Amino acid sequence: MTGKFLNLTAASFVVLLFTTTPFIAHHSEAAQFDTTKPVKVSGVVKKVEWMNPHIWFYIDVKDEKGTVTTWGFSGLPPGMAIRKGFTKDTLKVGETVVVQGFRAKDGSNNASGNILTFADGRQVFPGALELGTVPANKP
Amino acid sequence: MVMRKSVVAFFAVLPLVACMALFTQFSFSQDLGQVHEVCSPHEGRCLTIRPPRVPATLNWKMPRTRDGKPDFTGVYAGAGFNHQVGPNDTDTPIIRGFDAKIMPPTKPGGDAILFRPTTGDLKIDDPIALCLPYGFTSQIFSPYAQQWIQAPEHLVIRHEFMNNFSRVIPLDNRPHPKDLEPTWGGHSVGHWEGDTLVIDTVGLKEWWLDNPHPNGSLWHSDAAHVIERVKWVAPRVVSYEVAMDDPKIWTKPWTEQFHMVLHPTWELLEFVCNENDRCSQGNCVESDAQKKR
Numbered sequence: 001m002t003g004k005f006l007n008l009t010a011a012s013f014v015v016l017l018f019t020t021t022p023f024i025a026h027h028s029e030a031a032q033f034d035t036t037k038p039v040k041v042s043g044v045v046k047k048v049e050w051m052n053p054h055i056w057f058y059i060d061v062k063d064e065k066g067t068v069t070t071w072g073f074s075g076l077p078p079g080m081a082i083r084k085g086f087t088k089d090t091l092k093v094g095e096t097v098v099v100q101g102f103r104a105k106d107g108s109n110n111a112s113g114n115i116l117t118f119a120d121g122r123q124v125f126p127g128a129l130e131l132g133t134v135p136a137n138k139p
Numbered sequence: 140m141v142m143r144k145s146v147v148a149f150f151a152v153l154p155l156v157a158c159m160a161l162f163t164q165f166s167f168s169q170d171l172g173q174v175h176e177v178c179s180p181h182e183g184r185c186l187t188i189r190p191p192r193v194p195a196t197l198n199w200k201m202p203r204t205r206d207g208k209p210d211f212t213g214v215y216a217g218a219g220f221n222h223q224v225g226p227n228d229t230d231t232p233i234i235r236g237f238d239a240k241i242m243p244p245t246k247p248g249g250d251a252i253l254f255r256p257t258t259g260d261l262k263i264d265d266p267i268a269l270c271l272p273y274g275f276t277s278q279i280f281s282p283y284a285q286q287w288i289q290a291p292e293h294l295v296i297r298h299e300f301m302n303n304f305s306r307v308i309p310l311d312n313r314p315h316p317k318d319l320e321p322t323w324g325g326h327s328v329g330h331w332e333g334d335t336l337v338i339d340t341v342g343l344k345e346w347w348l349d350n351p352h353p354n355g356s357l358w359h360s361d362a363a364h365v366i367e368r369v370k371w372v373a374p375r376v377v378s379y380e381v382a383m384d385d386p387k388i389w390t391k392p393w394t395e396q397f398h399m400v401l402h403p404t405w406e407l408l409e410f411v412c413n414e415n416d417r418c419s420q421g422n423c424v425e426s427d428a429q430k431k432r
Contacts, residue, residue: 051415058428105421
C-alpha cells in the first residue's frame, strides 16, 4: 500500500513538473531553487511562518542514525493560499507529512514546497501556483 | 363557465411559467468569449485561458453610483486569473502575459527594448525577486486580488501584490502634466465615454511589460502610452481592455481584452515583500527554526 502510494505521488509529481510550466515560475523561484535537484522528505512539522511574500514551513527530518535536520520549504503567498483553501490551520505543528520540491540553489536545507502529502494521503499544493492550468508547450 | 376555465388554465400554467423563469435564471450559463491560448513571443510557450462563465439572468442591472455612473467598487480577480469561478468563490491564479500573437511587428531597434535575454542580474531578469515594484503594466497580470474604490472624482485601484501597489486616478479628464518624471505607476487620468470608463496613462518608467518569459523578460519603453477601457458586461464580470502604444517598440498600437471578476467574499490582504523573503537571490537566510540549540 505504501509502495503504491509513493508511486502515485511520484507519478503526480512528474506530471506536475511537466504540465504546469507557466511562462515561468513566480517571484524568482528560478533564481532561488534548482529545478534539476528535486527533494522529497518525510518528517514532522516544526513551525509554520504565515508571512509574505511566501509562507515557509519547517520539517524535522530524522535520518537512519536518529540525527534530526530541519528543512525549510517555501510555499504560496498567504493571500493566494487562503483563496485556494489552504489556511493557517491546514498545516499543524507536530503533524507527519511528506514534502516534495526543489532544493535551494545555495545547497542549504531549504527548498520550494510544491507538493505536501498528509499521512492520510490528502495532498495540498502549497508551492504550485499554476495548478489547474495546463499550458500547451510548443516546439 | 368561461371565467372558471380561464382560472383553471391560469393555475395550470403558473407552475410551468415559474419553472421556466427559474430555469432561465439558474440553469443557463454562458462563457464570455472562447477558450484560447496566449503565447510568449520567445520559444512560443502558451497557456490556455478560460473565459468567465456567467449565469444567464433576466433582471441584472449594471451597478451604478448615486450620480448614475457605472460603479466598479469591489474586489476583483483581474487578468492574472482563469475566471471560471469554483466553490468557495475562488478561481485560478495564473502567470501570464500579453498575447504575442496580437502584437504587431517591431520597429528597427524595438526588439532590443522589448526582449531582454536573461543576464544573471535580477534587476533585469526578475526585479520583483528583489522586492522592487512590479509596476504598470505588469501589475495588470497580478495573480492576486485588486480592490477598486470609486468616488465621483477619483478611482483608487489598490492591488494586493506588490506591497499593495496603488493607483489614484482623477476622473475629470484633466491633461497630463508636462515633463513628467517617469515612475513605476505612471500618470493616469480617467473620463467616461457613456458607460465605459477610459483611463489614459503616460509617464511610465522603462520597466517590465508583463511577467517572466522563457530565457528573458519583456519590457515597455518610457514612451509607452496605455489606454484602459473598462465596462460591465455581465453580473460580476467587467470587460477590461488594454490598448498599448509604444512608438519606440512597435510599428502600430495594439489592443488586448481581458475580464475581471468581482469576488464579493474576498478582502484585500496586506503584502509586505521584505517580510520573509528568505532565499531572494539564491542565498537563503537561516530561520530561527533551523538554528542549532
